[in-house]
Amino acid sequence: MKQSAEDPPPAPAPAAPVLALRNVSKSFGAVRALHDVSLSLRPGEVHALAGENGAGKSTLIKTLAGVHRPDGGQLLLDGAPVTFHGPADARGAGIAVIYQEPALFPDLSIAENIFMGRQPRRRLGRIDHRAVRGATAALMRRLGVGLDPGRPARGLSIADQQIVEIAKALSFDARVLIMDEPTAALTGAETARLFSVVRTLRDEGAAVLFISHRLDEIFELCGRVTTLRDGRLIASEPLAGLTADALVRRMVGRDLDDLYPKQDATVGEVALSVRRLTREGAFRDVSFEVRRGEIVALAGLVGAGRTEVAQAVFGVDRADAGEVRVDGTVLRPGSPTAAMAAGLALVPEDRRQRGLVMEMSIERNIGLTGLGELRGHGLVRRALERDRAADWALRLRLTYHRLTDAVGVLSGGNQQKVVLAKWLATGPSVLVVDEPTRGIDVGTKAEVHRLLSASAADGLAVLMISSDLPEVIGMADRVLVMREGRLVAELPRGSATEETVLAAAAGVGGRAAP
Numbered sequence: 001m002k003q004s005a006e007d008p009p010p011a012p013a014p015a016a017p018v019l020a021l022r023n024v025s026k027s028f029g030a031v032r033a034l035h036d037v038s039l040s041l042r043p044g045e046v047h048a049l050a051g052e053n054g055a056g057k058s059t060l061i062k063t064l065a066g067v068h069r070p071d072g073g074q075l076l077l078d079g080a081p082v083t084f085h086g087p088a089d090a091r092g093a094g095i096a097v098i099y100q101e102p103a104l105f106p107d108l109s110i111a112e113n114i115f116m117g118r119q120p121r122r123r124l125g126r127i128d129h130r131a132v133r134g135a136t137a138a139l140m141r142r143l144g145v146g147l148d149p150g151r152p153a154r155g156l157s158i159a160d161q162q163i164v165e166i167a168k169a170l171s172f173d174a175r176v177l178i179m180d181e182p183t184a185a186l187t188g189a190e191t192a193r194l195f196s197v198v199r200t201l202r203d204e205g206a207a208v209l210f211i212s213h214r215l216d217e218i219f220e221l222c223g224r225v226t227t228l229r230d231g232r233l234i235a236s237e238p239l240a241g242l243t244a245d246a247l248v249r250r251m252v253g254r255d256l257d258d259l260y261p262k263q264d265a266t267v268g269e270v271a272l273s274v275r276r277l278t279r280e281g282a283f284r285d286v287s288f289e290v291r292r293g294e295i296v297a298l299a300g301l302v303g304a305g306r307t308e309v310a311q312a313v314f315g316v317d318r319a320d321a322g323e324v325r326v327d328g329t330v331l332r333p334g335s336p337t338a339a340m341a342a343g344l345a346l347v348p349e350d351r352r353q354r355g356l357v358m359e360m361s362i363e364r365n366i367g368l369t370g371l372g373e374l375r376g377h378g379l380v381r382r383a384l385e386r387d388r389a390a391d392w393a394l395r396l397r398l399t400y401h402r403l404t405d406a407v408g409v410l411s412g413g414n415q416q417k418v419v420l421a422k423w424l425a426t427g428p429s430v431l432v433v434d435e436p437t438r439g440i441d442v443g444t445k446a447e448v449h450r451l452l453s454a455s456a457a458d459g460l461a462v463l464m465i466s467s468d469l470p471e472v473i474g475m476a477d478r479v480l481v482m483r484e485g486r487l488v489a490e491l492p493r494g495s496a497t498e499e500t501v502l503a504a505a506a507g508v509g510g511r512a513a514p
C-alpha cells in the first residue's frame with residue numbers, strides 16, 4: 001500500500017544485536033545460576049540488567065566476558081555462534097567489562113596503564129612514549145575529560161580510575177561495554193560525568209550493558225531493561241512507559257509493601273555518648289548522643305568525615321581528643337576490643353575488605369565475634385558454632401546452599417546479612433552501621449531496613465551512616481549532618497528532608513548542632 005503524505009514515517013527497524021545470549025543455562029554443582037536466559041545488546045543502546053542479589057547477573061556478565069562457558073544455549077557475535085575460551089577471547093571480540101572497583105597499577109601513569117603490554121615501538125624496540133601519551137590524550141578528548149596521560153594512577157578517584165578503564169576498552173576498539181555497578185562509590189557530580197561519557201559512547205554506536213541497583217539511574221540512562229529473578233529471565237522490555245514499582249515487582253516477584261518500614265519505638269536512656277571527639281586532619285569537636293530505641297543517621301557529602309568518626313568511636317582509629325561512653329562506660333581510645341566488651345558493634349562500609357573473611361565459611365564468619373562463647377578446652381565447639389550460624393541465618397532470611405560454603409560465594413546482599421548477623425549475635429547495646437545497603441538490591445534493602453527498625457524497637461541504639469538520602473529520611477529519628485569534619489546541623493525526623501539535609505551538608509543552610 002502506498003503511504004499517504006499524512007501518514008507518519010515508519011519507525012526504523014532496530015539494529016541487529018552485536019552480542020546476544022540465546023537460551024543460555026549455567027550451573028555450579030547443584031546450584032542453577034542461569035536457566036534458559038536470552039539477552040540482546042544492540043549498537044547505539046544502553047541496556048539495563050536488573051535483578052536482586054543472587055538473580056544471576058554476575059554469572060551472565062562473566063559468560064559474556066568469557067570467564068564462564070555456558071552449559072547450554074548459544075553466545076552469538078554479530079549473529080554467528082561463538083565460543084570464548086577465556087577473557088582474552090572476549091576482549092579480542094571487542095567486549096570490555098568495567099567493574100565497580102577498577103584494578104590499575106598504582107605506580108604507572110594513566111597512559112602506561114592503558115597501553116600496558118602493547119605500547120607503540122620505535123626503532124631498536126624502544127617504547128615510543130610520545131606516541132603512547134598522544135594516543136592517550138586522544139582517547140581522553142574523545143571521552144570529553146581532561147585527565148593528564150602522564151599522571152600516576154595512584155591517588156586517582158574511583159571515578160577517574162573508571163574513566164581510565166573505559167579509555168583502555170576504547171583502545172582495544174571495544175564495541176560492547178559491560179558496566180557492573182559503576183556508580184556505587186561515586187558522588188553525584190562524578191556519576192553525572194560518567195553518564196555523559198556513557199552517552200558519548202552510545203552515540204558513537206557502542207552497545208552498553210549497565211548494571212545498577214539504583215532504579216533512578218536505570219530510568220535516567222537506559223533505553224531497555226532485562227530483568228532476572230532466581231536465574232530466570234522475567235522480562236526484556238523498553239523502559240518507556242514502565243514504572244519503578246512495576247520494575248520492582250518483576251525483580252522481587254511481589255509488591256514491595258514498604259522500602260522504609262520504620263517502626264515506632266520507645267526512646268530510652270542514652271546508650272552512646274560522644275563528647276568533643278577530634279582526630280586531626282579528619283574531624284574536629286564532634287559531640288552527639290544516641291538513645292536506646294533510636295536510629296540516628298550521620299549524613300553529609302563524601303569526604304565530610306562520617307566514616308572516620310565511626311571508626312574512631314569503635315577504636316579502629318585512635319582519636320586525638322574527646323571521649324566515647326557506652327552505657328556510661330568510658331572507652332579506652334584506639335581499642336576495638338574494649339568497645340566490643342562494652343557492647344559496641346560496627347558494621348563497616350567495605351564488607352569484603354573489613355567485614356568478612358571471604359575464604360572462610362558462612363558459619364565461621366558469623367562465629368568470629370563470639371569465639372569466647374563458642375570455645376571449650378581451647379577449641380571452637382563446632383556444634384555451637386553451627387547452631388549459632390543456623391539461628392541467625394533463619395532470623396535474617398539468609399539465602400545460601402550450605403553453611404560450610406565460603407562466604408565469598410554469596411551474593412552481595414547475603415554477604416551484608418552475614419556481617420549483620422556476626423555483630424547482632426554479640427547482643428550489643430549500640431550498633432554502628434556504615435552504608436548498610438550499598439550495592440544490594442531493593443528487596444534485600446527492605447529486609448535490612450526492617451531488621452534495623454525491629455532492632456531499634458527492641459531497645460538497640462543504632463547509629464547509621466548513609467549516602468542514600470531517601471534511606472536517611474525514611475529510617476532516621478534524627479539526622480546529624482557533617483561538613484568538612486564538623487557536625488553542623490541536627491534535624492529531627494519531622495524537619496529532615498532531602499533539601500534541608502543537602503543544604504546543611506553543602507553549607508547553605510540548616511540548623512546549627514548543639
